[in-house]
Amino acid sequence: MSSLDDNKRLFFDMQEHPENYSDDQLETMMDELDQVPDVDAAWQRLEVKDERIEKRTSFNLQLRKIAAAFIGTIIVSAIAIAAIHLWNPVSDSNPKGENPIPTSPRGEDTYYPKEKKQDVLQADTLIFDNVPLDTMLREMADYYHVSVEFKREKARQLRFHFIWKHSESLDRVVERLNNFEAVNIVREPEKLIVR
Amino acid sequence: MEKDEIQRLFMQHYAKMYRVARTMLYDEQESEDVVSDIFESLLRGQTVLMPGTEECYLLTSVRNQCFKRLRHVSTPIEGSGFVEPIDDSDADDERLIDIDEFVACHLSEQEQRIFRLRFSEGCSYEEIAAAEGISRVAVWKHLSHIITEIKKQFNPKSL
Missing domain, CATH: 3.55.50.30 (Phage tail protein beta-alpha-beta fold)
Structure with a gap:
């Protein structure tokens, strides 16, 4: 159990059962809780965090654009290939497609x-x-x-x-x-x- | 909201917001995270504040975020009293409103004032003691009673 968890446990116990603690112990806990934070340092940390998030968001946005362009290219290529196959019977993929080729008089496949x-x-x-x-x-x-x-x-x-x-x-x-x-x-x- | 304006609000209200968070969470880093998250939301333009409501919004936000963290903490801290299985955020919001109503209806006027001074205005124990004309230890004990009553009402299993 870490010291932080021990202190947390002590804090919550003091809240629930103040009668179990001396005035000095309560005063010490209150002093700790009312410590004045370094506001300037906290603002600087927030700015750094915000910039990092902004950069990450911007990077993610660029990645999405690249992915969208890539997918678009693939789709266009796929359509082009499909069109070539549909209209070019050199491919044997679908000789019985929407533009049927006449069969021989003997009815071969x-x-x-x-x-x-x-x-x-x-x-x-x-x-x-x-x-x-x-x-x-x-x-x-x-x-x-x-x-x-x-x-x-x-x-x-x-x-x-x-x-x-x-x-x-x-x-x-x-x-x-x-x-x-x-x-x-x-x-x-x-x-x-x-x- | 412009960044300069947000920075001004940060400088003006951070200490009180941090104090409220520490009163509820104890953990310094967690308390700073709660306050930072609220200002990050402002910096990214996700929240718009009405003029004159800034302090009330900021302190209420801290209190609400802390309640939610306490209820959704993954490793329960024995005796925290606010730790329960996770449920949805709508239920959280309703619970928070219910707590405010409970404080208004079931606590003495002095306890309501102490609750408001600490959790809604972010006053220090010293400031509350001076405002009420009582010792700091008495303030702690009043707050202790208030929290116990709230737990009894909203989270009886923890007692």
Whole structure:
């Protein structure tokens, strides 16, 4: 128990039970309570405390402004990114969004036909998302002026997600398609053969 | 309120305010904090004083803040009599008004004067003794009786 608490206890006990204390003890306590404080020093302490609070308040205000500007920037950026994703189907995040891309005549899940590409694609890129290999290769074959032959009928219905850039050569496209484990395409001068 | 004006009030009333706080809290630092908080509120423009009411406002504020501190102290000091579980500040304000009414209705005229001189005007024990024509020890005993009566009425568990 600290001395301060002891003195407090004594003070409150003197208040409640003055009969237990001598006049001298009460006089001493009253002298202590009526000590004249150093008012000038107290004012200086108050000024220092007030300045500190003012600085802290000002600093907090600046922090809030910076935070608000930062959050604003993030929100604007997020809106911009969201807008880009909504209007740029190169992203595969929402191909079935508010501006649906027409599906192929065969009704595949997602298919961006050649005639629409100028409207919806950047840098002559097409996205095949869960589209049968048959449809993909016919579209590509038309573009590269070759024919397609399926040696294995089941291969027609294999579905892939594939991004096709028209700027790529046919050899390169075949090479990339052959990276799929289930696909084996042979490139001939005028024909693509799917084995 | 301009800072110069606040400083003038501080110089004029600080000693009395501090005395009231010490009479109730005993602790020097706590007493200074109570008075400083009131002037900080003035410096930040959170309180506007009506001309002619400054002294009454300042001393009443000290008394009220001290009562609240005593009631909300986290470590009860045995025998302080004002220590109770924390409740809301509206209840505190009502309690303070009730205490003033109790003093006016249940204490003798001399005790009312002594209560007012010490807690509302911040007079020293010496000044009260001179005003009442009694000894300082008698003033202490009167104040002791006043506080006991208030505790009996408002915080009987502490007795």
